[in-house]
Amino acid sequence: MKKKILLVDDEETLRWALHEALSEEGFDIENTNDSVKALAFARKTKYDLVISDLKMPIMGGLQLISEIKKQNPDTKAIIITAYGSIEAVIEAMHLGVLDFITKPFKIEHIKSVIYRVLNDSEIPDHNSNVSRGKGTENKGSQIENVDPYKQTNACFIAKGGTGTANQIFYDFVEMGKLKAFLFGSISSEVDEKYLDIMIRTGFRYMSKTGKSPAVLLKEINSYLCKNIVKRFPVTLFCAILDEQKQTLHYSPHGEDITCFLSLPNKEVKLLESLPYPLNMFPGIAISESDVSFVPKSKLVLIRSSTLSKSLRNGMVTLGRFKDAISDGSAKSCEDLAKDIKLQIEGLDELIAEEKDGAVIVLNIESGNEALWEEEMTIAMPLSNYSEVLEQFEKRLSPVVVNDYRRREIVTSVNEAVLNAASFAYPENKKGEVFLKFSKLGDELIVEVSDRGCGFDIQNYVEPDVGLYRDLTKKSGRGIFIMKQLMDRVMIQSSKEMGTMVHMAKRVICNEN
Secondary structure (H helix, E strand, C coil): CCCEEEEECCCHHHHHHHHHHHHHCCCEEEEECCHHHHHHHHHHCCCCEEEEECCCCCCCHHHHHHHHHHHCCCCEEEEEECCCCHHHHHHHHHCCCCEEEECCCCHHHHHHHHHHHCCCCCCCCCCCCCCCCCCCECCCCCCECCCCCCCCCCEEEEECCCCCCCEEEEEEEEECCEEEEEEEEECCCCCCCCHHHHHHHHHHHHHCCCCCHHHHHHHHHHHHHHHCCCCCCEEEEEEEEECCCCEEEEEEECCCEEEEEECCCCCEEEECCECCCECCCCCCCCCCEEEECCCCEEEEEEECHHHHHHHHHCCCCHHHHHHHHHCHHHCCHHHHHHHHHHHHHHHHHHHCCCCCCEEEEEEECCCCCCCEEEEEEEEECCCCHHHHHHHHHHHHCCCECCHHHHHHHHHHHHHHHHHHHHHHCCCCCCEEEEEEEEEECCEEEEEEEECCCCCCHHHCCCCCHHHHHHCCHHHCHHHHHHHHHCCEEEEEEECCCEEEEEEEEECCECCC
16 A cells, blocks of 8 residues: 655745655655645545645644644654754654754655655665665674665665664765765663754754864764753764865764774775763863875774774784775775674674674765776886877877966876886886876866885975975975976875875866
């Protein structure tokens, strides 16, 4: 039997778009822009779900849902609004509203929320083959798939299905070229209903103001301490992803969370996590850090008291998990999350702790797909470098119109390759330097990587501009020139993996 949904919103375009989308899913939809008419409908028909705007003329969404539930207590409810606030969420939760969605939202997102609220575990096959809601479990490793935004291979949560795992939640908000991400956990023993929904709604509402991760967590913590009488620890990780600057600003709080950034060159960075949980002290200082990333990087968050304790007391070395995570660029988020989760379960058994861990893996990359890509390799040692420069010019000429900017890019790439020849392959050592050119939006991205001995970037000192003519490659001339000519330069280097130079420049490209 079709499930009946009553849709109430005075925004006509949105209302009919939802009506059409949900009808295609097989629901029986009734819609109106009048809350009084909606109440009259509800008196004649018993609906499985009411989706209502918060602010409407005559009678608001909360009052409407309250009146409907007096007649049919089993009717489920979702609020949608452009004016979400923590206070409204609290009132809505007391009425039994099961989710609170702020505008604008994606149709696919509200579909997934509706299926979860109506206790359907999957969206039909014509939409996706990815499980929804509580998801499906692998009986061997008891892994759950939670993907409320239908991001194919972009995000995966693996957590235990034993019933002792902490309540895990996450949320994701797009703000132009910025993306805000929230990951949190609350003890399963906490009897505060819908607390995760309150936190997520506050996060969505406040993140649209463009505040930093530290400020967002500070305001969430202030609200929790003020309104939740009972004190219990809340673990939260908040991050702002700046695609333009390729920087991740983050603030993690909680003694049970471990954070990694997995880069495509198999380098792994441990992100510092503050051990102090939230909702314990209202005046706690909340700090923030930032880290550079490149496309195809992955953010790995592990919520495990066993792992965090073992790392702190030295019972487990960081290398054990770095080795597992460093292979992540070749794996999907799902495979990587499951592999790490299995390692945590093995650690739990070794230390005889209960299995309370959860792992979330999130792809970090620009939402824009490359419009153009070219790759090439240069054999070391260099034999005929004039041919190499001709190759750079040949590849870039069809794409970069402006001669001056093209020469700046060629010069910068030239310096990167010469540095590789000087530092990575000394004394005629044989090898290869790999180059990748790609166009993303109005930017040209160049990646130059060697597999040599690595450049000592930690001890690099910016050269004196006054001595420019006397600079040699060994004093950092190449890096200096790249930074002068390109809009953005990032260098990753280690003895194990060699050096990778990432450069970006805004360009004017041919229309065709």
